[in-house]
Amino acid sequence: xxxxxxxxxxxxxxxxxxxxxxxxxxxxxxxxxxxxxxxxxxxxxxxxxxxxxxxxxxxxxxxxxxxxxxxxxxxxxxxxxxxxxxxxxxxxxxxxxxxxxxxxxxxxxxxxxxxxxxxxxxxxxxxxxxxxxxxxxxxxxxxxxxxxxxxxxxxxxxxxxxxxxxxxxxxxxxxxxxxxxxxxxxxxxxxxxxxxxxxxxxxxxxxxxxxxxxxxxxxxxxxxxxxxxxxxxxxxxxxxxxxxxxxxxxxxxxxxxxxxxxxx
Amino acid sequence: xxxxxxxxxxxxxxxxxxxxxxxxxxxxxxxxxxxxxxxxxxxxxxxxxxxxxxxxxxxxxxxxxxxxxxxxxxxxxxxxxxxxxxxxxxxxxxxxxxxxxxxxxxxxxxxxxxxxxxxxxxxxxxxxxxxxxxxxxxxxxxxxxxxxxxxxxxxxxxxxxxxxxxxxxxxxxxxxxxxxxxxxxxxxxxxxxxxxxxxxxxxxxxxxxxxxxxxxxxxxxxxxxxxxxxxxxxxxxxxxxxxxxxxxxxxxxxxxxxxxxxxx
Numbered sequence: 001x002x003x004x005x006x007x008x009x010x011x012x013x014x015x016x017x018x019x020x021x022x023x024x025x026x027x028x029x030x031x032x033x034x035x036x037x038x039x040x041x042x043x044x045x046x047x048x049x050x051x052x053x054x055x056x057x058x059x060x061x062x063x064x065x066x067x068x069x070x071x072x073x074x075x076x077x078x079x080x081x082x083x084x085x086x087x088x089x090x091x092x093x094x095x096x097x098x099x100x101x102x103x104x105x106x107x108x109x110x111x112x113x114x115x116x117x118x119x120x121x122x123x124x125x126x127x128x129x130x131x132x133x134x135x136x137x138x139x140x141x142x143x144x145x146x147x148x149x150x151x152x153x154x155x156x157x158x159x160x161x162x163x164x165x166x167x168x169x170x171x172x173x174x175x176x177x178x179x180x181x182x183x184x185x186x187x188x189x190x191x192x193x194x195x196x197x198x199x200x201x202x203x204x205x206x207x208x209x210x211x212x213x214x215x216x217x218x219x220x221x222x223x224x225x226x227x228x229x230x231x232x233x234x235x236x237x238x239x240x241x242x243x244x245x246x247x248x249x250x251x252x253x254x255x256x257x258x259x260x261x262x263x264x
Numbered sequence: 265x266x267x268x269x270x271x272x273x274x275x276x277x278x279x280x281x282x283x284x285x286x287x288x289x290x291x292x293x294x295x296x297x298x299x300x301x302x303x304x305x306x307x308x309x310x311x312x313x314x315x316x317x318x319x320x321x322x323x324x325x326x327x328x329x330x331x332x333x334x335x336x337x338x339x340x341x342x343x344x345x346x347x348x349x350x351x352x353x354x355x356x357x358x359x360x361x362x363x364x365x366x367x368x369x370x371x372x373x374x375x376x377x378x379x380x381x382x383x384x385x386x387x388x389x390x391x392x393x394x395x396x397x398x399x400x401x402x403x404x405x406x407x408x409x410x411x412x413x414x415x416x417x418x419x420x421x422x423x424x425x426x427x428x429x430x431x432x433x434x435x436x437x438x439x440x441x442x443x444x445x446x447x448x449x450x451x452x453x454x455x456x457x458x459x460x461x462x463x464x465x466x467x468x469x470x471x472x473x474x475x476x477x478x479x480x481x482x483x484x485x486x487x488x489x490x491x492x493x494x495x496x497x498x499x500x501x502x503x504x505x506x507x508x509x510x511x512x513x514x515x516x517x518x519x520x521x522x523x524x525x526x527x528x
Contacts, residue, residue, distance in 0.1 A: 012392040012459065062393055065457050086389055094392040096459065115457045125350055128276040128358040129326055129521075133393060193329050193379045193523025195276065195360065257393075259457025 002073035006101040007081060009034075011066040014092040016132045016254065020059045021066070030057070030093060034068070037088035041081075042074040054107040054261040055114060058213075060253035062133065065096075065115075067261035069107040105263075113177065113262035115206040118219040119255050123199035130196050135219070135255035141201065141226035143181060149225050150179040150203075152235040153218060161238035161247055164213035174214070178206035181222075206260075216251045217244075224248030266337035270365040271345060273298075275330045278356040280396045280518065284323045285330070294321070294357060298332070301352035305345075306338040318371040318525040319378060322477075324517035326397065329360075329379075331525040333371040369527075377441065377526035379470040382483040383519050387463035394460050399483070399519035405465065405490035407445055413489050414443040414467075416499040417482060425502035425511055428477035438478070442470035445486070470524075480515045481508075488512030 011034065019027035023035070023046075031053060035046045042049070054067040076084060081098035089095065104110070121127050121134035122141050153176050160172035184200030203219055221238075224230040230248050238246035275298065283291035287299070287310075295317060299310045306313070318331040340348060345362035353359065368374070385391050385398035386405050417440050424436035448464030467483055485502075488494040494512050502510035 014393045014395075064393070064459050082389060091390070091395055092392055094389050096389055117458070125346060125358050125360055126355070128356055129278045129328070129397060131278070131355055194381070195328050259459075 004071050004073045005078075006069050006071050006105060007078055008099045008101040008105060008107065009068045009070065009081065009095060010097040011068060012064050012094045012096055013062060013066065014132065015057060015060050015062045017090075017092060018059065020061065021053045021055065021057045021063075030063075030066075033090060033093055034085070034095075037085050038070060038072075040088050041076065041084050042072050044072060044074070052107045054111045055258050057258055058253050058256075062254075062257040063259075064257050065260040066258055067107050067111070067263075069101055069105060107261075110263055111209070111261050112264065113206060113208050114210060114258065115178075115204065115260040115262070116210070116215045117257050117259050118203040118205075118215060118251060119257075120201040120203070120219075120223065121196070121199050122201050123195070127196045127199065130200075132254055133257070134200070135223075135252050137201075137223055137227065139227040141223065142228070143183065143201065143226065145232050146222040146226040147181055148232055149222050149235045150181060152233075152239065153205075154179050157239045158242065159211055159214060159239070160242045161244050162214045162217045163211040163244075164217065164250070169211055172211060174207055174209055174211065176205060176207040178204065180204050204259075213250055216253065216256060217247055219251035219255065221248035223251060268335050268337045269342075270333050270335050270369060271342055272363045272365040272369060272371065273332045273334065273345065273359060274361040275332060276328050276358045276360055277326060277330065278396065279321060279324050279326045281354075281356060282323065284325065285317045285319065285321045285327075294327075294330075297354060297357055298349070298359075301349050302334060302336075304352050305340065305348050306336050308336060308338070312336075316371050318375045319522050321522055322517050322520075326518075326521040327523075328521050329524040330522055331371050331375070331527075333365055333369060371525075374527055375473070375525050376528065377470060377472050378474060378522065379442075379468065379524035379526070380474070380479045381521050381523050382467040382469075382479060382515060383521075384465040384467070384483075384487065385460070385463050386465050387459070391460045391463065394464075396518055397521070398464070399487075399516050401465075401487055401491065403491040405487065406492070407447065407465065407490065409496050410486040410490040411445055412496055413486050413499040414445060416497075416503065417469075418443050421503045422506065423475055423478060423503070424506045425508050426478045426481045427475045427508075428481065428514070433475055436475060438471055438473055438475065440469060440471040442468065444468050468523075477514055480517065480520060481511055483515035483519065485512035487515060 023031045049070040051070040082095035085095040119134040121136045126136040156175040313334040315334040346359035349359040383398040390400040420439040
């Protein structure tokens with residue numbers, strides 16, 4: 001008899017060409033692309049594989065460390081899966097690692113935290129090379145004001161003001177464990193000619209879980225405060241009021257990347 | 265009467281979709297895309313504009329700071345050109361700056377130096393996001409050995425061993441003014457989840473001028489020495505012998521970007 005085991009997969013993808021992670025009837029999704037490659041490799045149908053992602057990333061959102069699990073009776077050694085999958089997957093999706101999952105492991109329900117980054121491009125003109133991975137903001141951004149907003153978001157709060165209408169969370173209390181804003185710069189890599197690197201402003205956030213669109217609303221609010229479109233203190237006011245209207249715009253999907261899922 | 269002036273343009277482009285800079289009859293090039301936008305803006309034909317790039321970047325090669333000039337009788341203020349061009353150009357080409365050129369300025373002949381970078385991705389699996397901008401090398405690379413080769417390349421030498429057969433240079437003596445190899449890393453931006461950043465190995469080279477394919481042959485030789493496919497000392501041997509066979513492979517175009525052109 002074939003023994004079924006659960007495999008945990010780490011994936012990176014450029015979300016540009018996909019209608020998000022989750023399988024849909026009428027659009028190309030990352031889940032379907034991975035299911036197709038797994039099926040070609042193992043002969044197992046999607047219903048058998050039960051491929052499940054830790055995060056249902058939205059259309060256009062990227063991943064550098066999405067986690068997923070699937071069940072297989074295949075004799076392919078677990079550690080060979082990334083190499084075999086990468087010969088079958090489109091080049092904008094890469095399997096980075098595969099591990100035998102612990103008993104009871106579930107990519108979504110076992111997750112203890114997630115890390116995201118959001119990349120802004122602050123310059124008069126949009127980036128030619130990194131255009132698929134950054135939100136172009138052609139206005140000056142006051143990073144001190146933006147960091148002030150981030151400080152207010154840190155810690156355990158009721159983030160219901162950040163809950164986009166599409167969300168279905170039972171509770172809107174979340175803990176942001178880390179939030180920082182880093183500036184790019186020519187000095188980082190020694191070269192003076194990387195004008196796109198110099199224009200990079202990168203937001204890192206890590207928390208126990210995130211509401212639907214929460215990081216993009218946070219990024220958009222930071223930008224609005226940074227460019228003077230919203231008065232400073234927006235995040236603190238919204239956490240007190242619970243009112244989405246105290247916050248700024250929802251930043252576009254293509255600046256966002258899921259970087260890590262924590263299970264420890 | 266219309267007064268014709270010369271404008272110096274700074275451009276960035278993702279070379280993926282283009283058969284290089286130089287106009288061709290049968291393929292889409294960056295020069296043609298910029299000529300088309302300039303014609304739509306000024307009404308002037310390519311023959312009148314005389315758009316000339318500092319460097320004829322090859323098919324697939326990128327630019328973060330290509331320089332070019334064109335002649336125009338348009339009344340459009342010089343500093344408005346980037347904004348106007350960017351509304352007409354495809355998103356993978358951006359005009360970054362425009363300046364009135366000094367008397368006698370010629371984008372190619374006035375150039376006093378160029379800076380390039382070459383990006384390697386050293387990891388078991390290729391990058392999903394940065395796949396268009398890095399050469400994936402799935403073998404361990406000894407960066408100390410690679411830096412040793414770079415040290416040999418520094419300074420004024422006869423680089424004829426580095427001259428690809430397509431070159432037409434009168435002399436093969438060139439001076440490399442700067443050459444360094446930088447490693448990416450999670451610590452740079454504070455986040456731990458950027459697995460593609462951590463796999464980045466970046467070569468910077470700056471010199472008075474470069475022979476055809478010279479940077480790609482240098483990058484390929486560094487990689488071959490770094491992975492043990494060529495014995496250390498390859499660059500020194502090739503500079504002494506003038507023999508292309510003492511060097512390594514020509515690294516693929518998509519890892520290369522022209523970052524700056526110097527005129528001072």
